[in-house]
Amino acid sequence: MTVKPLKIGMLGAGTVGAGVYEILAGRINNPHRSIIVTKIAVRDTSKPREFNILSHTTITSDVNSILDDDEIELVVEVMGGVGVAKDFVIGALKRGKSVVTANKALIAENLTEIENLVHEMGGRVKFGFEAAVCGGIPIISVLQNCYNGDVINEIMGICNGTTNYMLGKMENGAEYSDVLAEAQSLGFAEADPTADVEGHDVRAKIAILARLAFGTTVPVESVPCTGITQISPIDFSYAKSMSCTIKLIGCARRLSQYGEYDGALSVYVTPMLVPNSHLLASASGAGNAVAVSSANLGITSYTGAGAGRFPTANSVVADICRVSSSLISSPFPRSSAIELDFDFISDFYIRISFQDSIGIIRRLGELAEKHEINISSVMQSKIHLTDCVVITEESKVDRVLAMCEDIAREDWVRCKPLCMPLLQDL
Amino acid sequence: MTVKPLKIGMLGAGTVGAGVYEILAGRINNPHRSIIVTKIAVRDTSKPREFNILSHTTITSDVNSILDDDEIELVVEVMGGVGVAKDFVIGALKRGKSVVTANKALIAENLTEIENLVHEMGGRVKFGFEAAVCGGIPIISVLQNCYNGDVINEIMGICNGTTNYMLGKMENGAEYSDVLAEAQSLGFAEADPTADVEGHDVRAKIAILARLAFGTTVPVESVPCTGITQISPIDFSYAKSMSCTIKLIGCARRLSQYGEYDGALSVYVTPMLVPNSHLLASASGAGNAVAVSSANLGITSYTGAGAGRFPTANSVVADICRVSSSLISSPFPRSSAIELDFDFISDFYIRISFQDSIGIIRRLGELAEKHEINISSVMQSKIHLTDCVVITEESKVDRVLAMCEDIAREDWVRCKPLCMPLLQDL
Numbered sequence: 001m002t003v004k005p006l007k008i009g010m011l012g013a014g015t016v017g018a019g020v021y022e023i024l025a026g027r028i029n030n031p032h033r034s035i036i037v038t039k040i041a042v043r044d045t046s047k048p049r050e051f052n053i054l055s056h057t058t059i060t061s062d063v064n065s066i067l068d069d070d071e072i073e074l075v076v077e078v079m080g081g082v083g084v085a086k087d088f089v090i091g092a093l094k095r096g097k098s099v100v101t102a103n104k105a106l107i108a109e110n111l112t113e114i115e116n117l118v119h120e121m122g123g124r125v126k127f128g129f130e131a132a133v134c135g136g137i138p139i140i141s142v143l144q145n146c147y148n149g150d151v152i153n154e155i156m157g158i159c160n161g162t163t164n165y166m167l168g169k170m171e172n173g174a175e176y177s178d179v180l181a182e183a184q185s186l187g188f189a190e191a192d193p194t195a196d197v198e199g200h201d202v203r204a205k206i207a208i209l210a211r212l213a214f215g216t217t218v219p220v221e222s223v224p225c226t227g228i229t230q231i232s233p234i235d236f237s238y239a240k241s242m243s244c245t246i247k248l249i250g251c252a253r254r255l256s257q258y259g260e261y262d263g264a265l266s267v268y269v270t271p272m273l274v275p276n277s278h279l280l281a282s283a284s285g286a287g288n289a290v291a292v293s294s295a296n297l298g299i300t301s302y303t304g305a306g307a308g309r310f311p312t313a314n315s316v317v318a319d320i321c322r323v324s325s326s327l328i329s330s331p332f333p334r335s336s337a338i339e340l341d342f343d344f345i346s347d348f349y350i351r352i353s354f355q356d357s358i359g360i361i362r363r364l365g366e367l368a369e370k371h372e373i374n375i376s377s378v379m380q381s382k383i384h385l386t387d388c389v390v391i392t393e394e395s396k397v398d399r400v401l402a403m404c405e406d407i408a409r410e411d412w413v414r415c416k417p418l419c420m421p422l423l424q425d426l
Numbered sequence: 427m428t429v430k431p432l433k434i435g436m437l438g439a440g441t442v443g444a445g446v447y448e449i450l451a452g453r454i455n456n457p458h459r460s461i462i463v464t465k466i467a468v469r470d471t472s473k474p475r476e477f478n479i480l481s482h483t484t485i486t487s488d489v490n491s492i493l494d495d496d497e498i499e500l501v502v503e504v505m506g507g508v509g510v511a512k513d514f515v516i517g518a519l520k521r522g523k524s525v526v527t528a529n530k531a532l533i534a535e536n537l538t539e540i541e542n543l544v545h546e547m548g549g550r551v552k553f554g555f556e557a558a559v560c561g562g563i564p565i566i567s568v569l570q571n572c573y574n575g576d577v578i579n580e581i582m583g584i585c586n587g588t589t590n591y592m593l594g595k596m597e598n599g600a601e602y603s604d605v606l607a608e609a610q611s612l613g614f615a616e617a618d619p620t621a622d623v624e625g626h627d628v629r630a631k632i633a634i635l636a637r638l639a640f641g642t643t644v645p646v647e648s649v650p651c652t653g654i655t656q657i658s659p660i661d662f663s664y665a666k667s668m669s670c671t672i673k674l675i676g677c678a679r680r681l682s683q684y685g686e687y688d689g690a691l692s693v694y695v696t697p698m699l700v701p702n703s704h705l706l707a708s709a710s711g712a713g714n715a716v717a718v719s720s721a722n723l724g725i726t727s728y729t730g731a732g733a734g735r736f737p738t739a740n741s742v743v744a745d746i747c748r749v750s751s752s753l754i755s756s757p758f759p760r761s762s763a764i765e766l767d768f769d770f771i772s773d774f775y776i777r778i779s780f781q782d783s784i785g786i787i788r789r790l791g792e793l794a795e796k797h798e799i800n801i802s803s804v805m806q807s808k809i810h811l812t813d814c815v816v817i818t819e820e821s822k823v824d825r826v827l828a829m830c831e832d833i834a835r836e837d838w839v840r841c842k843p844l845c846m847p848l849l850q851d852l
Contacts, residue, residue, distance in 0.1 A: 023575040023722065030574055136723040138572040145753065146564040148456055149449040149743035279729060282705045296449065296740035297562040297730055303705060304726035314722035317575035327571065327753050
């Protein structure tokens with residue numbers, strides 16, 4: 001029984017593309033079919049490539065020569081961006097080709113549309129996007145294949161390696177601006193770091209994870225999102241005194257009513273105080289981690305490299321192997337309409353910078369009372385005498401943010417308070 | 427397009443079987459096919475069951491009525507044991523039925539034989555055993571599907587919930603015998619706890635994981651195996667002073683030669699000192715955790731419930747869904763012959779109980795010199811003046827064990843020294 005090799009057309013040959021090509025050129029454990037990349041579409045065919053191009057591979061600048069090639073069964077999109085990449089992915093699927101992509105932005109904005117198209121094409125096309133979220137962690141296939149008889153209550157994760165690296169450095173005393181400059185010089189952070197440090201990257205990822213875990217499309221732009229730009233080493237001092245660290249977390253949590261997780265779905269991105277004993281605290285450096293809480297399994301967690309050439313390329317290759325063996329889930333699990341509620345509930349950490357003054361505690365108490373928020377403790381570092389931290393009891397975030405705005409208006413306050421939820425055990 | 431439901435015959439209706447039946451009776455996210463259990467074989471059909479048996483399910487004591495039922499495509503084996511369970515699994519596969527099993531002992535002893543049979547049957551039968559190792563952690567499907575283009579260097583894990591629970595209690599000061607009695611009264615530990623506390627359960631599991639990660643059949647009985655029976659709270663005191671905890675670890679590690687992980691494969695089970703910052707340290711209570719180190723991904727880890735009705739049943743149901751959608755890997759990844767070498771290398775922790783005497787350190791130094799072992803430190807707790815701990819530099823385990831035997835023969839030594847490797851970062 002001879003099986004034709006799986007012929008692949010690849011769009012893009014950058015960092016991830018080069019990694020995919022190199023892995024496929026090596027020893028692949030795919031017993032059923034050999035896999036070859038017959039064409040790679042690039043913008044500039046004359047540009048030198050950092051990988052060795054095998055004789056069976058043609059470099060072209062014409063994407064249509066891939067899309068219109070009947071021999072090519074699978075298109076691997078590793079060019080990035082949403083504009084033309086989307087047209088090419090849709091075009092490939094419509095021509096009956098399977099697609100594997102590492103394109104987080106594309107998936108975050110278009111997953112539902114792509115799902116519908118894959119569904120319309122019946123069993124003819126497969127679609128894999130394992131590499132789009134948490135590069136080296138197989139969270140997409142795990143969500144598609146391991147919770148079929150289960151009900152997920154919550155998914156939360158550290159999904160951005162750049163900010164996790166930066167927070168790790170800040171935990172050791174470095175200032176935000178210095179760490180950012182270092183991350184940029186190391187190539188971890190972009191020249192424009194907005195997508196990372198403002199949490200937009202995590203927001204796109206948690207929207208994808210929420211779609212898979214709960215079957216609900218989460219409009220990315222509507223997810224409340226706070227980045228790490230306001231965090232300072234003093235916050236780590238306070239966190240340490242509470243046996244916590246600080247992590248940038250994307251969270252999608254089904255609210256419980258009467259003990260059942262059948263309420264609205266809260267989705268948000270924010271730095272959080274994470275207890276040192278919590279499994280998410282163990283994601284160090286540029287690592288990623290995802291924790292899932294479900295009815296049957298309790299808490300399961302998955303950690304690994306979030307980005308980088310080979311982790312990301314490895315996930316693309318795993319998808320390619322799954323497509324070649326028809327082992328990929330298609331269409332997609334679950335579709336249900338769950339109400340979204342972005343006004344989530346938590347205990348909160350509020351750090352307030354002030355000019356020394358009398359009656360600060362009284363005034364904070366009054367403002368908490370006004371917003372019907374219970375304060376569980378007030379702390380002041382012995383080193384930083386112009387900061388204090390208020391820990392609230394459980395409260396809705398909107399109420400806490402409104403109180404923070406009131407606090408910011410006080411004449412003894414130097415800048416807008418920093419507000420972070422405390423991560424509670426799943 | 428109507429698809430016939432997938433009809434299942436289940437062998438056994440104990441804890442896991444009841445969980446599987448209950449989950450399947452609920453809402454399953456399996457868009458392609460409905461799934462029904464038409465027959466359940468049990469020893470005693472008159473015994474009351476703790477789950478509600480639906481009208482489409484027949485309870486029988488005749489396993490052959492399942493094996494010979496042409497309508498049944500999939501046999502779910504949740505009866506346990508190796509004897510008849512093996513005959514039934516082999517019988518079902520030979521009759522062209524797919525099999526899903528939660529039977530660790532069966533897999534550990536017979537995986538290669540079953541693989542060969544599945545291979546002989548071509549694409550007709552699928553075989554799933556996700557639930558056999560680390561109940562709620564999808565480590566089997568992850569190893570089968572996510573490392574196809576990768577090379578695994580090491581896999582190590584906390585694979586036994588009972589002992590992890592016991593060690594957690596001992597970390598808080600409880601004595602081994604008290605913790606064992608408590609675990610038995612809670613139903614965590616068996617009346618005969620040997621399989622758990624002596625590490626045999628972990629040994630079977632690491633042999634299975636090594637088979638999947640490295641493609642090499644590891645004879646279970648030949649794996650060096652030390653349990654937790656010698657551990658005492660004093661070891662946790664010493665571990666704490668080294669910012670470590672103690673975990674029972676199953677490990678399969680490809681030895682590196684010249685920087686490549688292409689040497690022999692070491693497999694062993696032993697309690698280890700694990701740095702508190704290590705991700706395996708975060709598996710608490712009866713939880714399990716597995717860490718994989720590979721060329722492309724670096725370190726990935728997976729944590730979750732290791733056992734229990736619903737975690738284990740959930741993995742069985744995930745396999746059932748994968749079989750029903752033909753999404754299960756078959757045959758199995760990798761087959762290669764790697765040399766096995768059980769004489770692994772590590773730093774070691776050696777605790778020695780002695781009657782106070784003069785010249786102990788000198789004598790320890792002589793014995794270390796005799797066995798060509800370098801000592802990196804000697805510690806003595808201020809509370810326990812009749813114990814000391816020696817930390818060695820990297821050494822082969824056989825050499826360290828030989829030294830421990832020599833130490834045990836000294837007349838100032840009260841009992842055989844306790845020897846544990848220090849877990850090094852993956």
